[in-house]
Amino acid sequence: MNEQLIIAVSREFASGGREIARMLAKRFNINYYDRNLLDEIAAEKMGNIERLRKFDEVPKRSFLSRTVRGMSSSPEEHVANIQFEYLQKKAESGESFVIVGRCADDVLSDYPCLVKFFILADEECKVKRVCESRNVSEDEARNIINRHDKSRRLYHNYYCCNQWGDAHGYDMTINTSRLGIEKTADLLEDYIRQRTAK
Amino acid sequence: MAAQITAIVIFVAMFVMIIMDKIEKHYVTLGCGLLTLIAVFGICMQDFGAMWNTINLKSILTAEFWHTTGAETESGGVDWATILFLGGMMVMVEGMARVGFFNWLCRRIAKMVHYKTIPIFLAFMVMSFILAMFIDSITVILFLASVTIELSRLLKFNPVPMILSEIFCANLGGSATMCGDPPNIIIGSNLHYAFMDFVENTGVAALIAFVFIVAYFYLVMHKELKGAGVSEEEIAKMPSPESFITDKTGFWVSLVIFLCAVILLITHSTTGLTVAFIGVAVALVTLITSAKHIKELLKGVDYKTLLFFTGLFVVVGGLEQTGVLEIIADFISKICGSNYYLMVAIIIWVSGIASAFIDNIPFAATMVPIIKELSVGSDPLLATLAWSLAMGTDVGGSATPIGASANVVGTSAAAKAGHPIGWGEYCKKMAPATIIVMLISTIYICLRYVANL
Numbered sequence: 001m002n003e004q005l006i007i008a009v010s011r012e013f014a015s016g017g018r019e020i021a022r023m024l025a026k027r028f029n030i031n032y033y034d035r036n037l038l039d040e041i042a043a044e045k046m047g048n049i050e051r052l053r054k055f056d057e058v059p060k061r062s063f064l065s066r067t068v069r070g071m072s073s074s075p076e077e078h079v080a081n082i083q084f085e086y087l088q089k090k091a092e093s094g095e096s097f098v099i100v101g102r103c104a105d106d107v108l109s110d111y112p113c114l115v116k117f118f119i120l121a122d123e124e125c126k127v128k129r130v131c132e133s134r135n136v137s138e139d140e141a142r143n144i145i146n147r148h149d150k151s152r153r154l155y156h157n158y159y160c161c162n163q164w165g166d167a168h169g170y171d172m173t174i175n176t177s178r179l180g181i182e183k184t185a186d187l188l189e190d191y192i193r194q195r196t197a198k
Numbered sequence: 199m200a201a202q203i204t205a206i207v208i209f210v211a212m213f214v215m216i217i218m219d220k221i222e223k224h225y226v227t228l229g230c231g232l233l234t235l236i237a238v239f240g241i242c243m244q245d246f247g248a249m250w251n252t253i254n255l256k257s258i259l260t261a262e263f264w265h266t267t268g269a270e271t272e273s274g275g276v277d278w279a280t281i282l283f284l285g286g287m288m289v290m291v292e293g294m295a296r297v298g299f300f301n302w303l304c305r306r307i308a309k310m311v312h313y314k315t316i317p318i319f320l321a322f323m324v325m326s327f328i329l330a331m332f333i334d335s336i337t338v339i340l341f342l343a344s345v346t347i348e349l350s351r352l353l354k355f356n357p358v359p360m361i362l363s364e365i366f367c368a369n370l371g372g373s374a375t376m377c378g379d380p381p382n383i384i385i386g387s388n389l390h391y392a393f394m395d396f397v398e399n400t401g402v403a404a405l406i407a408f409v410f411i412v413a414y415f416y417l418v419m420h421k422e423l424k425g426a427g428v429s430e431e432e433i434a435k436m437p438s439p440e441s442f443i444t445d446k447t448g449f450w451v452s453l454v455i456f457l458c459a460v461i462l463l464i465t466h467s468t469t470g471l472t473v474a475f476i477g478v479a480v481a482l483v484t485l486i487t488s489a490k491h492i493k494e495l496l497k498g499v500d501y502k503t504l505l506f507f508t509g510l511f512v513v514v515g516g517l518e519q520t521g522v523l524e525i526i527a528d529f530i531s532k533i534c535g536s537n538y539y540l541m542v543a544i545i546i547w548v549s550g551i552a553s554a555f556i557d558n559i560p561f562a563a564t565m566v567p568i569i570k571e572l573s574v575g576s577d578p579l580l581a582t583l584a585w586s587l588a589m590g591t592d593v594g595g596s597a598t599p600i601g602a603s604a605n606v607v608g609t610s611a612a613a614k615a616g617h618p619i620g621w622g623e624y625c626k627k628m629a630p631a632t633i634i635v636m637l638i639s640t641i642y643i644c645l646r647y648v649a650n651l
Contacts, residue, residue: 047616075618
């Protein structure tokens with residue numbers, strides 16, 4: 001692709017958002033960033049990847065943190081800000097990429113080439129997916145989904161102006177339970193091609 | 199009664215807002231201070247004398263404020279001496295930072311020990327302890343942590359244990375002198391203790407504790423600090439410490455000002471010069487000698503902290519004037535009776551535990567009038583409680599990542615460099631160290647002072 005393209009994929013837990021993001025990256029032949037973003041950051045900063053991963057997409061615990069002269073004690077906030085800065089740097093360099101989560105829908109909102117999706121799914125589908133992938137009971141799967149989604153919502157809403165999952169903040173919000181992962185990816189690909197063809 | 203309840207409500211609201219960290223601290227204390235003046239003194243007490251006493255501006259106009267003759271002066275409310283001293287020291291430290299003093303010092307020491315990880319670890323602990331005796335711990339950790347991170351990249355070691363040990367030693371070093379940690383300045387200027395009083399009392403405790411702490415950190419952390427090491431060639435390629443000095447003349451001038459400040463502080467009980475005088479004097483000399491950089495130096499002063507102090511003193515003044523602190527003192531007195539061992543233990547451990555979770559500055563400011571009440575008429579008891587309060591508030595803050603400013607600055611620097619430190623990891627290493635020092639302090643104070651009361 002000649003024109004820069006940035007695709008930000010926000011997702012509910014077990015909605016298939018990550019798979020769709022990977023498919024889009026492949027179809028547009030652009031880089032895919034998810035947790036691997038921290039690997040690059042750790043290598044560049046000579047930081048500790050295990051420590052960074054521990055606080056990846058974790059909401060800030062305001063009650064357990066303090067700020068002194070603009071410096072925060074919250075490791076969650078630092079890891080989030082490091083990733084935001086890194087994403088800004090990548091976008092500024094003209095690189096095209098797909099980014100999953102990490103508030104990219106808001107952090108990169110100044111870039112006209114940004115396409116933002118929110119991927120969701122029906123609860124039954126998500127529960128089924130978690131039961132299969134993690135070999136857990138339905139109740140446990142529901143707990144896992146609720147815990148992850150709550151954490152993602154808190155994380156996103158702390159740093160972003162728009163609310164997590166609110167359709168106003170995205171180009172499109174789509175339920176993968178209707179078309180399935182593959183066809184949802186087809187639809188999103190078509191949308192991106194039409195938008196970038198303008 | 200209405201005044202007491204209002205003062206308590208404002209005080210609790212202020213503390214909750216400080217802990218919540220949603221609004222900047224200085225806005226919180228200034229807002230609550232204003233509310234105290236209006237609601238407590240103006241509406242409930244209708245006592246403008248108490249309001250004026252709390253604002254305490256008149257104290258600045260007295261000769262005793264600048265040069266003490268030894269006569270006891272009773273003053274409450276805003277502690278302008280503390281604020282002026284802190285402001286003055288901030289200007290001096292800004293001057294030292296501008297010329298590259300701290301960068302030079304850290305690198306000079308690293309070079310002295312041939313860039314070997316364990317000797318750097320030990321030397322930086324000693325440096326952190328000594329520097330924090332005279333300079334605010336935030337500045338000490340800002341420079342030490344950034345040099346530690348740079349060295350960790352060069353020498354390929356994990357910087358986290360080193361930064362944690364530096365934080366702890368900065369907090370411990372701060373407890374050794376009157377100007378090392380804000381609670382000590384508050385205690386010293388309110389209770390009329392001199393710089394050397396702290397050195398001879400909390401300083402001895404801090405030094406004993408420091409020996410144990412160096413051994414503790416070495417045992418706990420030395421395995422994590424194994425680096426790849428550097429060859430003589432690589433050492434030769436490293437920039438010389440002198441290359442970090444940005445202004446050679448300014449460097450020597452700032453060093454002389456710093457040494458003069460230390461001498462003035464050490465001798466201030468003999469010369470009669472108050473900490474307010476020393477603070478203003480070093481600030482003026484720094485500004486005059488760096489006339490070209492006045493704007494830059496003044497910009498670096500942490501006005502927010504000074505405003506935070508001002509508002510805080512007014513809120514605590516509200517509690518004092520309405521007699522709330524007297525009630526708390528009576529309560530502690532009833533629990534302890536004449537058992538001074540218990541009283542000391544309560545002061546040290548309650549201060550320590552509270553300071554681990556809340557800002558130790560408002561805590562110390564609140565406790566000073568309480569220990570005054572507890573020791574009515576007995577100077578030895580007052581001194582014992584003052585040293586207990588100083589050790590508890592200064593050291594207790596090391597236990598958690600939010601307990602003291604140095605902890606926040608150090609962990610923040612580490613996180614920015616890709617080494618975020620969580621509560622679990624922090625407390626696992628620092629809480630036992632804090633408990634060791636608190637135990638040493640309790641034993642020291644009980645043996646040296648309480649046994650002789």
